[in-house]
Amino acid sequence: MSKRIELKSLDVYYKAFLAVQDVSMVIEPKAITAFIGPSGCGKSTLIRTLNRMHEVIPGARVEGQLLMDGEDVYGPDVDPVRVRRQVGMVFQRPNPFPTMSIKDNVLSGYKLNNSRMSKAEAEEITEKALVGANLWNEVKDRLEKPGSGLSGGQQQRLCIARAIAVEPDVILMDEPTSALDPISTAAIEDLAVELKEQFTVVIVTHNMQQASRISDMTAFFNIAGSGLPGKLIEYDKTEKVFSNPTEQQTEDYVSGRFG
Amino acid sequence: MTTQLNSSFRGTQDLPKWLSPTLLVSFFLASFGLQVLIASDSDSAEINFIPVAIFGLVGFTVAIYVISRIIEGVRKATDRLVTIMVSTAFSLALIPLLSLAYTVVTKGVARFDAEFFTFSMRNIVGEGGGALHAIIGTVEITGIATLISVPIGIMAAIYLVEYGRGTIARLVTFFVDVMTGVPSIVAGLFAYALFVIFFGPGVRMGLGGAIALSLLMIPVVIRATEEMLKIVPNELREAAYALGVPKWLTVLKVVLPTSLAGIATGIMIAIARVIGETAPLLLIAGFTASMNYNPLNERMMTLPVFVYTSYANQGVDMQAYLDRAWAGALTLMLIVMVLNLVARLISKYFSPKG
Ligand SMILES: Nc1ncnc2c1ncn2[C@@H]1O[C@H](COP(=O)(O)OP(=O)(O)OP(=O)(O)O)[C@@H](O)[C@H]1O
Numbered sequence: 001m002s003k004r005i006e007l008k009s010l011d012v013y014y015k016a017f018l019a020v021q022d023v024s025m026v027i028e029p030k031a032i033t034a035f036i037g038p039s040g041c042g043k044s045t046l047i048r049t050l051n052r053m054h055e056v057i058p059g060a061r062v063e064g065q066l067l068m069d070g071e072d073v074y075g076p077d078v079d080p081v082r083v084r085r086q087v088g089m090v091f092q093r094p095n096p097f098p099t100m101s102i103k104d105n106v107l108s109g110y111k112l113n114n115s116r117m118s119k120a121e122a123e124e125i126t127e128k129a130l131v132g133a134n135l136w137n138e139v140k141d142r143l144e145k146p147g148s149g150l151s152g153g154q155q156q157r158l159c160i161a162r163a164i165a166v167e168p169d170v171i172l173m174d175e176p177t178s179a180l181d182p183i184s185t186a187a188i189e190d191l192a193v194e195l196k197e198q199f200t201v202v203i204v205t206h207n208m209q210q211a212s213r214i215s216d217m218t219a220f221f222n223i224a225g226s227g228l229p230g231k232l233i234e235y236d237k238t239e240k241v242f243s244n245p246t247e248q249q250t251e252d253y254v255s256g257r258f259g
Numbered sequence: 260m261t262t263q264l265n266s267s268f269r270g271t272q273d274l275p276k277w278l279s280p281t282l283l284v285s286f287f288l289a290s291f292g293l294q295v296l297i298a299s300d301s302d303s304a305e306i307n308f309i310p311v312a313i314f315g316l317v318g319f320t321v322a323i324y325v326i327s328r329i330i331e332g333v334r335k336a337t338d339r340l341v342t343i344m345v346s347t348a349f350s351l352a353l354i355p356l357l358s359l360a361y362t363v364v365t366k367g368v369a370r371f372d373a374e375f376f377t378f379s380m381r382n383i384v385g386e387g388g389g390a391l392h393a394i395i396g397t398v399e400i401t402g403i404a405t406l407i408s409v410p411i412g413i414m415a416a417i418y419l420v421e422y423g424r425g426t427i428a429r430l431v432t433f434f435v436d437v438m439t440g441v442p443s444i445v446a447g448l449f450a451y452a453l454f455v456i457f458f459g460p461g462v463r464m465g466l467g468g469a470i471a472l473s474l475l476m477i478p479v480v481i482r483a484t485e486e487m488l489k490i491v492p493n494e495l496r497e498a499a500y501a502l503g504v505p506k507w508l509t510v511l512k513v514v515l516p517t518s519l520a521g522i523a524t525g526i527m528i529a530i531a532r533v534i535g536e537t538a539p540l541l542l543i544a545g546f547t548a549s550m551n552y553n554p555l556n557e558r559m560m561t562l563p564v565f566v567y568t569s570y571a572n573q574g575v576d577m578q579a580y581l582d583r584a585w586a587g588a589l590t591l592m593l594i595v596m597v598l599n600l601v602a603r604l605i606s607k608y609f610s611p612k613g
Pocket residue numbers: 014017019037038039040041042043044045046057206227
C-alpha cells in the first residue's frame with residue numbers, strides 16, 4: 001500500500017511561533033519526494049506533521065488540512081497513534097532500542113504494542129524487513145545480539161527495517177544519511193529507491209546531489225529571515241527544480257549561491 | 260623535516276619515574292627519625308604520628324615541586340603539586356572510613372558466631388544469646404518499607420518526568436524536596452501518631468516502623484528514579500511514538516527497561532539509607548528480647564535498635580553486651596555491603612549492552 005498525501009494551507013506552530021506557513025502540496029504515492037532548503041526553514045517541522053509527531057512537543061500545533069488518500073489526518077476523531085502505525089519514520093540519528101536485540105528491534109513495532117505472533121511469523125517478518133533494508137546478510141548470524149552493537153550505517157538500516165516491518169503506507173526520513181559515511185549513504189539511497197516501489201517516501205536532505213539522484217519530486221523551502229516562518233517556494237519534478245527552476249531563490253539555492 | 264617536527268614537540272626533560280616514590284618514602288622516614296630523636300630527648304616515649312605525616316608530606320611536596328620546577332618546568336611542577344593535593348585530600352577522606360571498618364570488624368568478630376545468628380535474647384542475662392530476632396525484624400520491616408516505597412516512588416517519578424506539567428508537578432517536586440529533609444525521628448513520630456488513631460496510645464508494631472521508614476525512603480526513590488528517567492534519550496521515546504506505540508506502553512516498555520539498572524541501584528541505595536535508622540524504630544517498633552515474626556502484632560526488634568539497647572542497657576557482664584552490640588553493627592554493615600553488591604550486579608546485568 002502507498003498513499004497520496006495532500007497538504008492544504010498547512011500552518012505549523014510551536015506555541016505562538018509560526019514555524020511553517022501556508023504549505024499546500026500533493027505528495028505522490030510510489031515516488032520519492034525530497035524536501036530541501038536552508039537550515040531552520042522548517043523541513044523537519046513539516047515532515048513531523050505528516051505522522052502527527054509534531055504534537056508530541058508541548059505547545060506544538062497544526063492548522064490547515066492534511067489528507068491521506070482523502071482522509072483527514074487531523075480530523076477530530078483521529079487517533080494519532082493509529083496514524084503513526086501507517087506512517088513510518090526514520091530519524092537523523094540512528095536510534096535503535098538499546099535494551100533490545102537486533103531481532104527485537106525489527107519486531108519492536110509489534111512487540112511494543114503487545115501484538116501476539118507465532119515464532120514462525122516473527123521470523124518471517126524479521127527476515128523480510130531486514131532483507132528489505134539490505135541488512136539481512138550482515139546480521140543474519142547475530143540476530144540475538146544487541147542492536148546498538150552495529151555500525152552507524154547498519155543501525156540506520158536497522159531503523160529502516162524497524163519502520164518497514166510494520167508495513168506502513170508512508171515512510172518519512174529526516175536527513176537519514178547525514179550521520180553516515182558515503183558507502184552507508186549509498187546503501188540507504190539505493191534502499192530508498194527500492195522502497196518507493198511499495199511506499200510513499202518523503203526524505204529531508206541537505207545533500208543536493210542526493211535529492212537530484214534519488215527523488216522524483218523536490219520541494220524547496222525557504223525562510224525570509226530568522227523569526228519568520230518557512231514557506232514552500234517551489235515544488236516540481238526534480239529535474240525541473242534542479243535544471244530549470246521557476247523561482248530565482250530556488251535557482252540560487254540549488255546552484256549553491258546561498259544556503 | 261621529521262627531526263625538526265619532533266624537536267618542536269619535545270618538552271623539557273622528565274624526572275625519572277622512581278624519583279617521586281623514593282623521595283616520598285625518604286621524607287617520611289626522615290620525619291619519623293626526627294620524631295624519634297625528639298621523643299628520646301624529651302621525657303615522653305610516645306611517638307606522635309600526626310607530625311610525622313605532616314612533616315613528611317610538606318617536605319616531600321616542597322622538594323618535588325622545586326626539583327620538578329627546575330628540571331621539568333612550571334606546567335609539570337604545578338601538575339605534580341595539584342596531584343599531591345588531590346591525593347592527600349583523598350587519603351584524608353579515606354582514613355575515617357578505613358578506621359571505622361577496622362574497628363567494627365575487629366570488635367564485631369568476637370561474637371560473630373553461629374549462636375549469634377540462631378538465638379534471640381529471650382531469657383538471656385550476661386553471656387550468649389543472639390540477634391536472630393533483630394535480624395528477622397530488620398529484614399521484615401525494611402522489606403515492607405521497600406514494598407511500599409518502590410511502587411509509589413517509581414510511579415511518582417514517572418509522573419514527574421513523563422506526564423507532570425504545571426502546578427501539580429511543581430507542587431509534588433516541592434513536597435519531595437521537603438520530605439527529603441524530614442528528620443527520621445519526625446517520621447517515627449508521624450507513624451506513631453498515625454497508629455495511635457487506630458490502635459490507641461502506647462501502640463507498638465513492626466508495620467509502624469515500616470511506614471516510618473517508607474516515609475524516609477520514598478523521596479530517595481523518587482529522586483533516584485527521576486534522575487534515571489531523565490537521562491533516557493528523548494530519541495528513544497520518539498522512535499517508539501513513530502512506530503505507533505502509545506505513550507503508556509512507551510514508558511513501560513522502552514523508558515523503564517532502559518533505565519532499569521539505574522533505578523535498581525537507586526532502590527538499593529535507598530534501602531541502605533534506611534536500614535540503619537534507629538530513632539523512628541525505637542519509637543514505633545519498640546524493642547524486645549523475643550522472636551516476633553508478625554509485623555502486625557506487638558514489639559519487633561531490629562538490628563540498629565539491638566545495637567543501641569545492648570550498648571545503652573549494659574548488664575552485669577558488660578563485655579558480653581558490648582560484644583553483642585559490635586557483632587550487631589558488623590552484621591548491619593555486612594547487610595549494607597551485600598545490598599551494594601546486589602545493586603552492582605543488577606546494574607551489570609540489566610544495563611543496555613552495546
Ligand atoms: N521544539 C521546538 N520548539 C520551538 N521551536 C522550534 C522547535 N524545533 C524547531 N523550532 C523552530 O522551528 C523552525 C524550523 O526548525 P526545523 O527544525 O524544522 O528546521 P529544519 O529545516 O529542519 O532545519 P535543519 O536543516 O537545520 O534540520 C526553526 O526556527 C526552529 O528554531
